[in-house]
Amino acid sequence: MAGLTGRIRRLGRIAEPAPPAPGPLQDASEVGRGSLQLRHVDAGSCNGCEVEISGCFSPVYDAERYGARLVASPRHADGVLVSGVVTRNMASALVDAVNAVPAPRVVIAVGDCACDGGVFSEAYGVVGPAGAVIGVDVAVPGCPPEPAQIIDALRKLTRR
Amino acid sequence: MTATVESTVSAPRRGTGRPAAGLAPALAGTVTVGLGGAAGLLGVLGISGHGGGVRLGWLLPLAGVDFAVSATAGLFMLLVGLVAVAAGVYSIGYFRTSGASTITLAVAPVFTAAMLGVLAAGSVVTLLVCWEMMALASLVGVLSDHHRPAALDAGRWYAGMTQLGFVAILVGLVVLSASGGSGDMVLLGRHAGRLTPTARNAVFALTALGFGSKAGLVPLHVWLPRAHPEAPGPVSALMSAAMVAVGIYGLVRVDVQILGPGPRWWAVAVLGFGALSAVYGVLQASVSTDLKRLLAYSTTENMGVVAVGVGAGMLLIDYHRPGAAAVAIAAALVHTVAHAVFKALLFLSAGAAVAATGIRDLDRLGGLAVRMPATTILFAVGALGASGLPLGAGFVSEWLLLQALIHTEPGSGTLLAVVMPVAVGVVALSTGLGVAAMVKAFGVGFLARPRSPEAAEAREASPSMVAGMSFAAAACGVAAVAPVVLSAALDKVLGETPGVGLSAAPSLGVVLRLPGLAGSVSPAVLAAAVVSVTLAVVVLAGRAGARRRPAAVTAPLWTCGAGPLSERMEYTATSFAQPLQQVFDVVLRPEVDVEVSHAGGSEYLVERVRFRSRVDDTVELRLYRPILAAVSRWAGWVRRAHPGSVHLYIGYGAIGVTVVLVVAR
Numbered sequence A: 001m002a003g004l005t006g007r008i009r010r011l012g013r014i015a016e017p018a019p020p021a022p023g024p025l026q027d028a029s030e031v032g033r034g035s036l037q038l039r040h041v042d043a044g045s046c047n048g049c050e051v052e053i054s055g056c057f058s059p060v061y062d063a064e065r066y067g068a069r070l071v072a073s074p075r076h077a078d079g080v081l082v083s084g085v086v087t088r089n090m091a092s093a094l095v096d097a098v099n100a101v102p103a104p105r106v107v108i109a110v111g112d113c114a115c116d117g118g119v120f121s122e123a124y125g126v127v128g129p130a131g132a133v134i135g136v137d138v139a140v141p142g143c144p145p146e147p148a149q150i151i152d153a154l155r156k157l158t159r160r
Numbered sequence B: 001m002t003a004t005v006e007s008t009v010s011a012p013r014r015g016t017g018r019p020a021a022g023l024a025p026a027l028a029g030t031v032t033v034g035l036g037g038a039a040g041l042l043g044v045l046g047i048s049g050h051g052g053g054v055r056l057g058w059l060l061p062l063a064g065v066d067f068a069v070s071a072t073a074g075l076f077m078l079l080v081g082l083v084a085v086a087a088g089v090y091s092i093g094y095f096r097t098s099g100a101s102t103i104t105l106a107v108a109p110v111f112t113a114a115m116l117g118v119l120a121a122g123s124v125v126t127l128l129v130c131w132e133m134m135a136l137a138s139l140v141g142v143l144s145d146h147h148r149p150a151a152l153d154a155g156r157w158y159a160g161m162t163q164l165g166f167v168a169i170l171v172g173l174v175v176l177s178a179s180g181g182s183g184d185m186v187l188l189g190r191h192a193g194r195l196t197p198t199a200r201n202a203v204f205a206l207t208a209l210g211f212g213s214k215a216g217l218v219p220l221h222v223w224l225p226r227a228h229p230e231a232p233g234p235v236s237a238l239m240s241a242a243m244v245a246v247g248i249y250g251l252v253r254v255d256v257q258i259l260g261p262g263p264r265w266w267a268v269a270v271l272g273f274g275a276l277s278a279v280y281g282v283l284q285a286s287v288s289t290d291l292k293r294l295l296a297y298s299t300t301e302n303m304g305v306v307a308v309g310v311g312a313g314m315l316l317i318d319y320h321r322p323g324a325a326a327v328a329i330a331a332a333l334v335h336t337v338a339h340a341v342f343k344a345l346l347f348l349s350a351g352a353a354v355a356a357t358g359i360r361d362l363d364r365l366g367g368l369a370v371r372m373p374a375t376t377i378l379f380a381v382g383a384l385g386a387s388g389l390p391l392g393a394g395f396v397s398e399w400l401l402l403q404a405l406i407h408t409e410p411g412s413g414t415l416l417a418v419v420m421p422v423a424v425g426v427v428a429l430s431t432g433l434g435v436a437a438m439v440k441a442f443g444v445g446f447l448a449r450p451r452s453p454e455a456a457e458a459r460e461a462s463p464s465m466v467a468g469m470s471f472a473a474a475a476c477g478v479a480a481v482a483p484v485v486l487s488a489a490l491d492k493v494l495g496e497t498p499g500v501g502l503s504a505a506p507s508l509g510v511v512l513r514l515p516g517l518a519g520s521v522s523p524a525v526l527a528a529a530v531v532s533v534t535l536a537v538v539v540l541a542g543r544a545g546a547r548r549r550p551a552a553v554t555a556p557l558w559t560c561g562a563g564p565l566s567e568r569m570e571y572t573a574t575s576f577a578q579p580l581q582q583v584f585d586v587v588l589r590p591e592v593d594v595e596v597s598h599a600g601g602s603e604y605l606v607e608r609v610r611f612r613s614r615v616d617d618t619v620e621l622r623l624y625r626p627i628l629a630a631v632s633r634w635a636g637w638v639r640r641a642h643p644g645s646v647h648l649y650i651g652y653g654a655i656g657v658t659v660v661l662v663v664a665r
C-alpha cells in the first residue's frame, strides 16, 4: 500500500494540459452537454481506430475530464461511437445497438472507414460506411484519427 | 439430480385399479379435513390438560388400546391437524384433475388417522401399532404411481428404512416398558429412574435411531429424498410436514421427557446428528435440480435444526441452565410447527406445479408466474418461510434458537464453550444456504420464461387446491407475525419437560421476550415496518415518477447484438447452483463430464458440447452401498442352503429335531 502511494506520488499527473475548448457544433444539439456516455461498436475495423480510442481514455489524453465516458451497455448511453467499415456480419448488430440507445441520441463515426468506407470500401462482405445503415451525427475523419481529433469532436458535444 | 436427464412424471392416472369416480376425491378430502379438525380439537384439549385417558380393551387382543393426549402430544396434534386440513382441502381438486385409484385416495385419511394415533397413544403398544400403520399408509402413498421405476425404487428404500427404524423403536420401547414395569406412557415417565444405566443408554440409542430416521436425520435420511417426491402432492405434504414432526415428537416425548435428563453424550449425539443433517441437507437442497427432491432435502435440513435445538436444550439441562434450556426446546418446538406449515405449503404448491406441467425438473420449468399466479404467490410465501427471514414463518424459531445458543456465559464448561459456537455456525450456515436453495426453487421454477412446452401451457390450480394452499399460507402468516398463539401450548409442554425452568420460558407476545436471557425482538412490529416502508416507497416513487416521466416507447430487448432472447439463455437450476457446487465439491463430490465433438476432425471447429453434471447422495454411496453389497453377498451364501431339493429340506428337519432332542434331554 505504501509502495503504491509512493509510486502515485512520484509519478504525479501525466495528463497533457487541456487545449482550449472548441466551439459547439453548428446544429448544436443538447445531447451530451456536460456529460456524454458512449457505447463503442466496432463494426468491422482494422483495430487501428480502437487503439486510438483507447488512447483517448488513457491517463495521457484523459477524455473523461471533459465529461465523455465509455459505458458497457447502450441502455446506459447517450450515443454510439462507431469505428470501422460496416461489415455484413455486424450490420444488424450495429442497428440494434443504436436503436437500444434511448432517444435523443448521437452517433459518432470515428475513422475514414466509418465515415466513407476508407480503404475497405471495395472489399467483399462490406455493406458500406456507417452512414449506409444508420444516421451519423458527427464524423471524425482520419486513418486512424489521432486521439486529439477524437477528443476534439467529443468536446464539441460536451462543450467542456 | 441429473441436469440433462429428463424427469417427467405422468400426471394423469396415478395408481392401480379403476380411477375413482367423481365424488370419491371429495369424500376422501372431507374425511381428511374432518380428521384434521378433530385433531385440532383434541390438541387443544390435550394442551389444556383435559386429554384424559380412553381405553378400548376390545380393539386389540391382550394389550388393548389406550389413548391419552399429553400437552406435548396436543401441540403436535394441532400441527398435524393444520397440515391435514390444508392437504385435505387441496386433495379434492388435486385428485379430481390428476385422477387416482380408490387405494390412493384412501391413503391421506388413513395416514392422518395413524399419525394422530401415534400422538394420542397412551401406551407403548398403542404407539407401536399406530406407528406401523402410519408407516404402511405412507408406503402405499409412495407407491401410488408404482409403474415408474423411480417410485418402485423409492418404495423399496422407504420400506427397508422404515421397518428397520420400527424394529429399533420396538426393541427400545419394549425394553423400556419391561424394565419400567408398565406400558403406560405417563407411568413410564415416573418409573424411568428404575432402569439400569446400561438399559437406559440402550433404550435411548434405539429409540433415537428409530425416531431420528423418521425425522430424516443424516445418515438415516436416504429414504426421504426418494420417497417424499414420489408420493402424490397431498401425501408428500403430509409426509414431509407432519410425519417428520411425529419423529421429532417421539424424540422429545420418549428421549427427553420420559428418559431424560440423561448423560451428557445423549445431548451431544442429538445435537451432532442434528448439525450434520442441517448442513448436509441444505447443501444437497441447494444443488438439487428436482423441485420436490429439493424440498425433501430442505426437510432434512429443518429437522436437523430442530434436533440442534433439542440437543442444545438437553445439554443446557445437563449444565443446569434451565432458562436457556427452556428457550432452546421452545425454539425446537416452534420450528417444528413453523416447518410443518411452510413445508406443507411448499409441497402443496410444488405439487400443483407438477400436476399442471408433469415436470419436476427445475431446468425445464419456469414461467409459471404468468400462467399460475396464485400458486406462484403461495409458493413464494412458503419459500419466504423456509428462508428464515422476517415476515417468514421460520424467522421466530431461528431467532429463538440462535438466542439460546449464543447466550452461553463464559466459564460454563469446556464442552458447552466448544459446542455452542459451532452450533451457532451450523444454524447460520444452514439458514444462509437455505435462502439460496429457496431463491433457486422459486426463481428458476416459477419466474422468467418457460423452459419447456409443458411449462408454457400450464393451467392454474383448481379452486379447492388454491383454497388448501391459502389455508397453509394463512397459518404461515400467523406463525410469522403472531407466534403468541403457541405460547400457552409451549408453557404446558415445557412444564412436562423435566429440568427446564418454567419461569424462563420465552414469552411470545407482540414482543418476544426471553426472561432468562437478554434479548427481544418483535416480529409483528418488524413485519409492519417492512410492509409500511415498502408501501411508502412504492407510492412515493410512483408519485414522483409520474410527474416527470416521458411518454413510453417500445424498444427491443438489448441482447448484446445477438438474436432475440430465448429461454436457453436463462439461468437454470444447475447453473445457479454451480458456484456452490464448486465451493463444496469436497462434500458433494459432483460428477461432471464435458464432451466436445469436433466438426470435420478439426480441433478448432466445435460441432457440439455436451455438459452433464450429477450430484449423488454421498452418504448413500459411501455408507449404504457397501452395506447393501455385503448384505446381498451374505444373502447369496444363505441361498445356497435351499436349492429346492425336498430331500435336503427333510434332512434339515431331521437335524433340527435331533438338536432339539439332544439339548432338551
Ligand code: SF4
Binding pocket: A044, A045, A046, A047, A048, A049, A083, A084, A085, A110, A111, A112, A113, A114, A118, A119, A142, A143, A144, A145
Ligand atoms: S479508419 Fe483506418 S485505422 Fe480506422 S479502422 Fe479504418 S483502416 Fe483501420
